[in-house]
Amino acid sequence: MAEISDELVRKMAQLARIGVSDEEVQQLKGDFEKILAFVAQLDSVNVEGVEPVTHITGLENATRNDAADAKPLPAQDHDLLEEQAPGVADDGGVRVPRIIP
Amino acid sequence: MEEVTKLSATELAIRYRDGSVKPSQVVDGLLDDIAMRDQEVGAFLDVFVEEARAAALEADKRYAAGEALGPLDGIPVAVKDNMLVHGKFARAASKILEGYVASYDATVVDRLKKGGAIILGKTNMDEFAMGSSTEHSAYGLTRNPLDPDRVPGGSSGGSAAAVAAGFTPLALGSDTGGSVRQPAAFCGVVGMKPTYGRVSRSGLIAMASSLDQIGPFARTVEDAELLFDEIQGFDEKDATTHQGQATSDKRQEGIAGLRVGLPKEYFAGGLDPRIKQAVDDAANVFEKAGAKLQEVTLPHTHAALPVYYVLMPAEVSANLARFDGVRYPNSTFDPEASRPEQSRRIPGDFWDIYSTTRQQFFGAETKRRVLLGTFVLSAGYADRYYAKAQRVRSLIKQDFDRAFEDVDVLLTPTAPTLPFRFGEKTDDPVAMYLADIYTVSANLAGIPGISVPFGGISESGKTFPAGVQIMAKPFGEATMFAAAKALEAPTNNEQPLQ
Numbered sequence: 001m002a003e004i005s006d007e008l009v010r011k012m013a014q015l016a017r018i019g020v021s022d023e024e025v026q027q028l029k030g031d032f033e034k035i036l037a038f039v040a041q042l043d044s045v046n047v048e049g050v051e052p053v054t055h056i057t058g059l060e061n062a063t064r065n066d067a068a069d070a071k072p073l074p075a076q077d078h079d080l081l082e083e084q085a086p087g088v089a090d091d092g093g094v095r096v097p098r099i100i101p
Numbered sequence: 102m103e104e105v106t107k108l109s110a111t112e113l114a115i116r117y118r119d120g121s122v123k124p125s126q127v128v129d130g131l132l133d134d135i136a137m138r139d140q141e142v143g144a145f146l147d148v149f150v151e152e153a154r155a156a157a158l159e160a161d162k163r164y165a166a167g168e169a170l171g172p173l174d175g176i177p178v179a180v181k182d183n184m185l186v187h188g189k190f191a192r193a194a195s196k197i198l199e200g201y202v203a204s205y206d207a208t209v210v211d212r213l214k215k216g217g218a219i220i221l222g223k224t225n226m227d228e229f230a231m232g233s234s235t236e237h238s239a240y241g242l243t244r245n246p247l248d249p250d251r252v253p254g255g256s257s258g259g260s261a262a263a264v265a266a267g268f269t270p271l272a273l274g275s276d277t278g279g280s281v282r283q284p285a286a287f288c289g290v291v292g293m294k295p296t297y298g299r300v301s302r303s304g305l306i307a308m309a310s311s312l313d314q315i316g317p318f319a320r321t322v323e324d325a326e327l328l329f330d331e332i333q334g335f336d337e338k339d340a341t342t343h344q345g346q347a348t349s350d351k352r353q354e355g356i357a358g359l360r361v362g363l364p365k366e367y368f369a370g371g372l373d374p375r376i377k378q379a380v381d382d383a384a385n386v387f388e389k390a391g392a393k394l395q396e397v398t399l400p401h402t403h404a405a406l407p408v409y410y411v412l413m414p415a416e417v418s419a420n421l422a423r424f425d426g427v428r429y430p431n432s433t434f435d436p437e438a439s440r441p442e443q444s445r446r447i448p449g450d451f452w453d454i455y456s457t458t459r460q461q462f463f464g465a466e467t468k469r470r471v472l473l474g475t476f477v478l479s480a481g482y483a484d485r486y487y488a489k490a491q492r493v494r495s496l497i498k499q500d501f502d503r504a505f506e507d508v509d510v511l512l513t514p515t516a517p518t519l520p521f522r523f524g525e526k527t528d529d530p531v532a533m534y535l536a537d538i539y540t541v542s543a544n545l546a547g548i549p550g551i552s553v554p555f556g557g558i559s560e561s562g563k564t565f566p567a568g569v570q571i572m573a574k575p576f577g578e579a580t581m582f583a584a585a586k587a588l589e590a591p592t593n594n595e596q597p598l599q
Contacts, residue, residue: 009472016418016475017425017452018468019460031469031530032476038531039407039486045493052491053498055341056311056547057298057575062340077187081204085428087436095436096427099451 004032106130110176110270110324117164117175124164124175128157128219131177135221135268143243144263146182147190148222153177156219163217173331174217179263179272182223183230184315185304186210193306194238195228197462200430207304208339209273209315209332216331221269224259228464229421230280230308232256233536236527237466247289248563251520254284254536257318261288264318271328272318277308278409279515279540281316282552286515286568289554291325291585292318294540296575297547298343300329301336309416310341312409312544322553322585329578343576356587357391359580362508366402367539376514379556379567383588384512390587395508399500402542404493406534409541411477411490418474421467426458433457469530494545501546505574510584514539515552515568519560539570549578553588 009028013020020028082088087095105113105122116122132150139145160175169175180186183193185203187210192198206214213220227237235243235258243258245251246266253262257274261284264272274281276294285292294316302313317328335344363384368377384394426432434454463471477486504511517538526533543550550573554566569588573581 008476012472012475012479013456015479016471017422017455017459018463018471019456020468024468027465028469028472032473034529034531035410035473038534039410041407042404042411042486042489042493045401045404045489045496047489047492047496050492050495052488053311053494056494056498056545057296057343059298059341059343064337077204080188080202084201084430086426086430086432086434094427097434097436097451097454 004029004036104130106134107267108270109321110173110319110327111321113176113270114172114174114327117160118169120164124160124219125154125157127175128153128177128221131221131268138266139268141244141249142246142262142266142268143241144224144259144266144268145179145222146192146194146225146240146259149189149220153219153221160217160219170215170217171331172216172327173213175219176271177219177221177269178213178328179221179224179260179269180210181226181257181260181272181274183226183275183306183308184210184273185306186220186223189223191223191306192240193229194226194240195462195464195467196239197424197431197458198306198429199239199462203304205304208301208336210304212332218331224257224263224272226259227256228467229306229417230256230275230277231417231466231470233279233283233533234521234526235259235284236523237464239464242523245288245520247565248520248561251522252287254287254516254520256280256284257292258284260318261285261290261292264288264290264320270320270324273315273328273332274318275305275308275313275315276540276544277312278413278544279537281318282540282550282568282570283516283536285318285552286554286570287520289566290318290320291322291551291553292316293325293329293551294543294549295329295333295578296549297544298341299333299549299576299578301339301342303336303338307420309413310420311416312413314544322551322582322589325551326582354583355390356387356584359387359392359510359584360508361387361392361394361584362397362504362511363394364397364399364402364504364511364513366399367513371535371538372514372517373519375558376517376519376567379558380512380514380569383555383569386588387512387584392584392587397504397508397511399497399504399542401493401496401500405497405542405545406538408490408493408497408545409537410473410534411486412494412545414470414474415478415487416474418471418478421471424459424463426454427451431458431462433461466530497542498546501542501548509573509577509580511572513570513572515570516540519558519565543572548575549573549581551581551585553585555588
C-alpha cells in the first residue's frame with residue numbers, strides 16, 4: 001500500500017484545487033489509509049492478459065451527422081444561465097477572474 | 102371516503118380514464134399530506150405547490166375531453182434534486198449549488214412533462230449522490246418512514262422516503278452504486294436501476310458517468326415498469342444511450358421455466374441471517390411458480406467494492422472540476438475586486454477562488470472522494486489503481502456474462518443489513534461503503550437490477566420488509582420485471598416472517 005504522508009494529501013488537495021486546513025489533512029490522511037487498505041484487495045487479483053473496460057455495453061463511436069440541427073437553448077435559458085454566474089460583464093458574458101498573474 | 106392518494110399509478114390511470122377520480126383530487130390530497138407530514142420525514146427540499154395544482158387542472162381537462170397524453174398523464178412524480186427542472190433549484194443537495202436555478206429540463210423530466218406527468222417537487226439526497234444514508238445532504242436529514250430513528254438509505258433517500266410515506270406514487274432517483282435500490286430496500290418500496298445506456302443522463306448532475314443511471318421508485322413493480330417505460334430510450338443528448346435494444350423488448354407475463362441463479366458469493370459473511378432467510382423464501386416462491394433454481398458463481402464479487410472505490414472517485418474528481426467558483430452563484434469570487442484597475446492578484450486570483458470556493462462549499466464526503474479520485478489518477482499511482490481497477494472491472498463483467506449463459510436472472514439480497522440508525526456509520530467511510538456491497542456490481546457490469554420489498558422482519562417494535570434484488574442481462578428489463586412481479590403476489594407479502 002502507498003505510504004500516505006501529510007505532503008501527499010496536501011499535494012492532492014493542491015491538484016484538486018480544494019483548500020484544506022491542518023485538521024482536514026489529518027482527517028483525510030486517516031480516511032485515505034482506511035480506504036486504500038480496503039482497495040488493496042485488488043492487488044491479489046490476476047489481470048494478466050485482461051483488457052480494461054472502455055464502454056460497458058460495447059457502444060463504439062456514437063457518431064452523428066456534422067450538421068447544425070441540434071436545437072439551441074432558447075434565449076431566456078441562456079440569460080438564466082448567464083445571470084447566475086458570480087461575475088457578469090456590463091456588456092453581457094460571464095466575468096472570470098484573472099488567470100495569468 | 103376512499104383515499105385516492107393511496108392508489109397506485111396504474112390504478113390511477115384506470116380511474117382517471119373512467120372518470121371516477123380526477124388528477125386534481127389526487128394532487129391536492131398529496132400536497133395537503135406533504136404539507137402536514139413532511140416536516141417529520143424530510144423527503145422534499147422543494148414542493149412545487151402552484152405548478153403542480155395548475156398542471157393537475159390541465160390534466161383534468163384533458164381527461165374530460167378524452168385527450169389524455171399518455172399512461173402517466175396526471176400522475177404525480179417526485180424528482181431527486183440532482184435532476185434539472187427548468188426554472189427550479191437544482192443543487193444536488195450541495196452548498197456549492199445553493200441558489201442555482203436550472204436553465205433546462207433533464208431529458209427524463211422533459212419526457213415526463215410531455216406525457217402529462219405532474220412534477221411534485223425535488224427530493225433530498227446525499228450531496229452529489231455520494232452516500233448510503235442521505236446523511237451527507239447539506240440540507241438536513243431525511244427520516245425512514247418505517248422508523249424515524251433510522252436512515253432511509255441513500256443516496257436517493259428523499260425519493261425512497263417520499264414513496265414510502267405515501268407522498269407520491271412515483272419518484273425518480275439515480276443509481277451509481279446502489280443509490281436507488283439500497284434506499285428502496287431500506288424504506289420497503291420498489292426501486293430499479295436500468296441497463297447502462299437505457300435512460301438518458303442529459304440533465305442529471307454527473308457523479309460517475311460510466312456508472313450513473315436514472316431509475317424509478319414505486320410501491321409496486323408494475324408502477325416502476327410504467328415509469329421506466331416513459332423515461333427510457335435513445336436520446337441524442339446522451340451519446341451513451343442505445344438506439345436499437347432500447348425499444349425491442351416486450352412485456353412478459355409469468356415465470357414458468359425461468360432460470361433463477363443464486364450467486365453463492367452473495368450469501369457469505371456480513372449478511373443479516375434474517376435477510377438471508379427472506380431471500381431463501383423468495384427463492385421458494387420462484388420455485389413454486391415454476392422457475393428453476395440454480396447456484397451460480399461470480400468469483401470476483403469480493404473485488405467489486407474495491408474496484409468501485411477506485412473508478413467512482415476518479416470519475417467524480419473529473420466531473421466535479423466544473424465547480425470552479427466562476428459558473429455558479431455560490432462562490433468566493435468578488436467580481437468587483439478583480440476589476441483590472443484593482444490589485445494585481447489577491448483576492449481576485451482564479452486559483453485562490455477555485456480552491457477557497459471548494460473548501461468552503463463542498464461537504465466532507467465530497468472532498469474525500471474528489472481527493473481520492475485525484476490520487477488514483479495521479480502520476481505514479483494511476484497504473485496501480487485506476488488502470489488495474491478497469492481491468493478487474495472486465496473480470497467482473499465476464500463473471501456476469503458467464504452466469505447469464507446458464508440462468509436468466511440472479512436473485513440476491515439488496516443490502517446486507519436492515520436500515521441503520523442516524524450517526525451509526527458517519528465516522529467510518531468504509532463501513533458506510535459496505536452498505537452497497539450487493540448493488541455496485543450491477544453498475545460495474547452495466548446490467549439492470551431491481552429491489553423488491555419481501556416479507557417482514559420485526560425489530561424494536563417495527564417491521565421492515567427485506568429488500569430482495571433481481572438482476573438480469575443487459576437490456577433484460579422485461580424479464581427482470583416479470584420475475585419481480587412474482588415476488589409481490591399478495592399472498593407472499595402479507596405475513597411477516599417472524
